[in-house]
Amino acid sequence: MASYLPFSQSKVFRTKRKMSGPAMSLGATLDEKTPISWPDVNGNLAMGGGGRSPRHWCDSVDYREVLGFLLFAVFMVVDVGLGVMVWVTFFKFIVAPEEDRSRATWGGMWVAFAATFFYVRRLVRSRADVSLRSMADHAEIFVGMSLVMVFSVNIAFYLHVPTTTPLKDLGFMLIPEQAIDSKWRPVSDLLTAGVPVIFMLQTLFMTRANRCRIISSFFRLATVCYFLRMLTVSVTSLPGPAPHCRAGSPDYYPPTTWIDIVTRVGPIYGNYNSCGDLIFSGHMAYTNSAVLLYLRTLDRNFPGRTASKIRWACGMSYLVVLSVLCIAGRKHYTVDVVLGLMIATLVFFHFEHSWTPLCFQVPNGLLPLADLQRLNAPQWQKRFSMDVTDEAVDELDDAEGNGEEARRLLKANALGLNQVQLIC
Structure with missing residues (x-):
């Protein structure tokens, strides 16, 4: 299904389940002290009934990865700074001067500088x-x-x-x-x-x-x-x-x-x-x-x-x-x-x-709670959710390229929980 986040990509690996229909009904088994998986709006799992450990931010942190990220961040700062410089130098040294000789001299230097800038930018981004x-x-x-x-x-x-x-x-x-x-x-x-x-x-x-x-x-x-x-x-x-x-x-x-x-x-x-x-x-x-x-x-x-x-x-x-x-x-x-x-x-x-503004994503301002969870959950959660039957998953596979059809199928298989207003 299409993601609400721009530039996002996902790979889905599906395993056939042997169980058809919901494994249990939502009832007295859920209480305040029982941890439950809860996908938030960004698609990350949050734990209801206790929350995450404060060490969550430190989990799976690779310092070599952090160093690589910092190097890319430095490149990004230099990239946008030089991009602004390309704009400024074009007007200051090519458009503003009245002498043709000065324009020709600075114009050649500017073309070489701009070409080098865009080449290096494309090369670095292709490896990220x-x-x-x-x-x-x-x-x-x-x-x-x-x-x-x-x-x-x-x-x-x-x-x-x-x-x-x-x-x-x-x-x-x-x-x-x-x-x-x-x-x-x-x-x-x-x-x-x-x-x-x-x-x-x-x-x-x-x-x-x-x-x-x-x-x-x-x-x-x-x-x-x-x-x-x-x-x-x-x-x-x-x-x-x-x-x-x-x-x-x-x-x-x-x-x-x-x-x-x-x-x-x-x-x-x-x-x-x-x-x-x-x-x-x-x-x-x-x-x-x-x-x-x-x-x-x-x-x-x-x-x-x-x-x-x-x-x-x-x-x-x-x-x-x-x-x-x-x-x-x-x-x-x-x-x-x-x-x-x-x-x-x-x-x-x-x-x-x-x-895309939220008011355009949800024009009516209301979504079933179960549908909201599935729309924002990772793909593996949608496919292994115990609330969706095998037949519904098969239909979801066929409708993968159609976001509206997939939403309709998910909504049809929701458990009919109370509606909540989507305000943030």
Whole structure:
């Protein structure tokens, strides 16, 4: 059956069962203390009635595999960085110069550089497994969308009109402004990168498939958030509340040509002091996506009501502190921060598992519980499940290429459990 996760592949090995019909009925044999297999939305087995061991992340960890993954991660960072450089150098050294001789000289060098880049990229990716290629695909899509979002930021900066005072804001009235030379000013940027970095390091103790899946999910969530931010920042440029965005500031350097708009790419080239790109906050959207994914992953691997409450309280406190620092530094208006939190949360619950929004996967919003388990369980679970007869498995084999038909057959053989609303 087709998977909801992009770029996924699976191999199915089926063994004929001798038992026909369910081996037992679901009744009094299931109680709170009996461990049961429970496939979660990602297709991983979770244990109900006790949960997983805290050593789960350390199971089957091969340090040579981790070293290989780190080498590929370094390649991936260099790959996307050089990809951005190919874009920037094309406009800076080929399009922008007016002399034909300069264009010809730099053009030859650029063609050789770009050809070498794409050849090495293709060679390395051809030797990587499916999980690594999927993660690299998500990373490249994220960086590509980041470029488009930066272009929108530069358009907003180009349209920006500096003022001496920012707009009226309740958050500004309640939270004092940080001084320009305050030591707390860069803390918000450090907190924005803190959770993703810590999360990525902890995934090294997972299996490669889970690690790549989680990192890909983060890139997917950030990509969708940046796409939505790209739509909003370029259409309306508000007066920037930051000190460098006010009239008379010596650090105010807006783009003046279209070459500047397409080549100012932040950490790769240019500067960070943009103005007018306010609605909504990229700090909050980026960090909130990482925090939600981090907390949900911890809940799935380390269950426990008390521990979960403590983790979520810490995560929400982290976001509150970041919000206060963004407002105190006058990097965003309060409405930018609130919208960043709201939009990132909605994006998370719709795009955590797939590029297809959840509302399109399940249009009616309801699925039988047994059907939901089988739709997201690994193929071997679907085939060896004691709730599906041999005849149904034979029909499932015939309908393997038709996702809708397979879902219909699975639903027809479900035990008729109560329906649950699919909200996340």
